[in-house]
Amino acid sequence: MKMYGALLSPFVRKVAVVLAEKGVDYTPARGGPGNTDPEFLAVSPFAKIPAIDDEGFCLADSSAIVHYLEAKYPAPALIPSEPQALGRAVWFDEFGDTIFAASGLKILFNRVVGPRFLGQPGDETIALEGEAELPRIFAYIESVVPDAGWLLGETFTIADITVASMLCTLRYVGHGPNPEAYPRTAAWHARALARPSWAAVEAKEAALMQRILPDLVPV
Numbered sequence: 001m002k003m004y005g006a007l008l009s010p011f012v013r014k015v016a017v018v019l020a021e022k023g024v025d026y027t028p029a030r031g032g033p034g035n036t037d038p039e040f041l042a043v044s045p046f047a048k049i050p051a052i053d054d055e056g057f058c059l060a061d062s063s064a065i066v067h068y069l070e071a072k073y074p075a076p077a078l079i080p081s082e083p084q085a086l087g088r089a090v091w092f093d094e095f096g097d098t099i100f101a102a103s104g105l106k107i108l109f110n111r112v113v114g115p116r117f118l119g120q121p122g123d124e125t126i127a128l129e130g131e132a133e134l135p136r137i138f139a140y141i142e143s144v145v146p147d148a149g150w151l152l153g154e155t156f157t158i159a160d161i162t163v164a165s166m167l168c169t170l171r172y173v174g175h176g177p178n179p180e181a182y183p184r185t186a187a188w189h190a191r192a193l194a195r196p197s198w199a200a201v202e203a204k205e206a207a208l209m210q211r212i213l214p215d216l217v218p219v
C-alpha cells in the first residue's frame with residue numbers, strides 16, 4: 001500500500017498509527033498542498049492528504065481510509081460496534097478532524113506550511129486567531145480524558161488516535177499539552193505515544209522532520 005502525504009499532517013499520522021496498530025506496512029509517497037503531480041492527483045482528486053493506493057484501490061480522506069482499513073484488517077478493532085461507543089468514536093474523530101484541526105491548522109499553515117513549503121507568506125492574524133481558539137478546545141479535552149485508559153474506556157480506539165494526532169502536530173508550533181494546565185491530557189497523550197505502534201510512527205516522523213524541517217523542534 002502507498003500512502004501519500006507527510007507525517008507532519010495530523011490526518012496522515014492518524015492513518016499511519018492505525019496501520020501500525022494493525023501491523024500493516026505502507027510505502028510513503030509524495031503528495032500534499034501545492035503538489036500537482038498527476039499520479040498524486042489521480043489518487044487524491046482535491047490534492048488533500050492522506051490518500052492511499054492499495055494495489056489500484058485509491059481512496060482519500062483519513063476517516064474514509066480508516067473505515068476501509070478497519071473492514072479489511074478487523075484486528076485489533078479500532079472502531080467499536082456498541083452503539084454508544086460507536087457514536088462517541090465518530091464524535092471524537094469528527095471533533096479532532098474538524099473543530100480541533102480547524103483551529104490548529106490556522107497556526108500550522110500560516111507559520112509553517114505556507115511560508116516554508118508553498119512560498120506564500122503566512123497570515124499572522126489567522127495564526128493568532130487559531131491560538132486564541134485553543135484554550136477552549138484544550139479545556140474540553142481535559143474534561144473528557146480519563147485518569148487511566150482511553151477516551152472510550154479500556155480500549156484504545158480511533159477516538160484517541162485522531163485527537164492525540166492533532167496534539168502531536170501542534171507540538172511543532174509550540175502548543176504541546178502542558179502538564180501543569182492540562183495534567184490528564186498530558187498523561188493520556190504520553191500513554192498514546194508510548195504504545196509500540198505510535199513509537200514506530202514517531203521514529204519515522206522524527207527522521208522525516210530532521211530531513212525536511214530540522215529547525216522545527218516539537219515542544
Ligand SMILES: N[C@@H](CCC(=O)N[C@@H](CS)C(=O)NCC(=O)O)C(=O)O
Pocket residue numbers: 009010011032033034046047048049050060061062063097
Ligand atoms: N478531512 C480530510 C482533511 C485532509 C486535509 O485537509 N489535509 C491537509 C493537510 S494537513 C491538506 O491536504 N490540505 C491541502 C489543501 O487543503 O489544499 C482528512 O481527514 O483526510
